[in-house]
Amino acid sequence: MKPSAPSRLVYNDPGWIDTLAAWLLALLWILPLVYAVWTAFHPSEYSTRFSLLAPLTLDNFAHAWAAAPFARYFLNTMLLVGMILGCQLVLSTLAAYAFARYEFPGKNLLFALVLVQLMIMPDILLVENYKTMARLGLVDTLLAVGLPYFASAFAIFLLRQTFLGIPRELDEAARVEGASAMQILWRIYVPLARPVYTAFALVSVSFHWNNFLWPVIITNSVTARPLTVGLQVFSSTDQGVDWSIITAATLMTSAPLLIGFLLFQRQFVQSFMRAGIK
């Protein structure tokens, strides 16, 4: 073996150029957020002047909070996200169990029909879904914002894969003990799939916390608007409001997700990974 071989083992470790480039890109990527934090926590005269002596303040947040019904928007978003996630978990668990462990005529066709939703998301079918909501008398309600998302093909797919990986011997043993199908689902399948539930929950919550297009169409009053729509109404109607207040509102609406992400970074990244790799 050549004497240079051991040093070659590290030959494609990153050099200083890589480290520098990676850091520059990271700083560029985080810059908008840093800038927003700067603006939101300083008086507006410092929003474009950078000085270490600039006084810190929470006034911008107080102004934003007082200028629009953000408390209500927060409540709406939290109810919405909770309602969607709850329904998605229950409905897709049942459906995934059926696909994984039951034999019935038309199973493959039905599964293919479920998968259609992976490509044709409800956000494209705005006009027809609006008509449906109008017929149901649900326009401008939280229920209408959530309803098209209650059944998630993605969750069904993810859970079906997981359930299929659970050894059948487990349910046969439980069946011998006299457990019913629902008990088996609840006592064996659901606990074993817990990491997948966590992964899906994180993805679903961040998706619906951030969702905008369908909510902006189907809502038109404070009582049904989620945060994203509220923020848009706030920042577009109050032209002339200074930037510090808008950025404060912006940070406020993203704060729960951002803080959650910073605290549970690893879980977030792993959940998105797990959810993405089918």
Added chain:
Amino acid sequence: MRTIDRTSPSGSTAVQGWLLLLPAFILLLAFTHYPAVATLIDSFYSTPKGARPSVWVGLDNYDVMVHDPVFWKAATNNLWFALATIPCSIGIAMAMALWVNERMTGRGFLRMAYFTPTVLPMIAVANIWLFFYTPGYGLLEQIAGLLGLPAHNWLGDQHTALGAITVVAIWKESGFFMIFYLAALQSLNPSLREAAAIEGASRGYFFRRVLWPLLMPTTLFVMINAVINAVRMVDHVFVLTRGGPDNASTLLVYHLFQVGFSYWDTGYAAAITVVLLAVLASVALFQFFVLDRKVHYK
């Protein structure tokens, strides 16, 4: 003791299976399949106005579409938007993943910085970018000012508005795609690298001949997602440009929104939706029949 017979299930288990599926399936039918079919049908009917109900108009809505310059503008914009966001975000995502996968100083910070845009609401970050782009005031202007460049209204200029919203989209989704590459890289066998080292392969060679082909399935998966995103990502347009100036930055879904919910021309909106559905369906068919058959390295 009950026994279960796997080969020929009794009628009752089939009924149980259907019942378990029923609630989810009804909702899927109501909000995915029914509206998709109804859109197609409605695209052949006129928009009901006041007391006048909608009537069969054949291809009239499509005729309106073909002669609507804004539709073509939106379609062209969307094409450019896709052609820019897809390769850029994939390339950046791959670079990010390769870096974060190494033992690099501050790896945790890097991963956090790259991924943060993914978890933030597009509506919120678009506000921050709006501030960035503001002429004479925003950060971009200040940097340009320091370099002695003239002030420029990035969002108000027809030539730069589309570029400005494209940059935001790339910034938003690169970190998301990074995750998939990172997962793929972490599943690779470390001995590949050792073997390449012993063989004396250069870094570039190792990337070209080993990593690139092994990452191909991930790249195609990410690409499908990037195409879908290029169709549906419009939240930032609402904040940054509202499709302007003079439709210079409008995208298909934004145009659909305007036709359907500003002008309430639901017949024409249905025709535009059909076009979008056709695009998404062809992506799906391409994935199903071409990619899923060809790309399997496992």
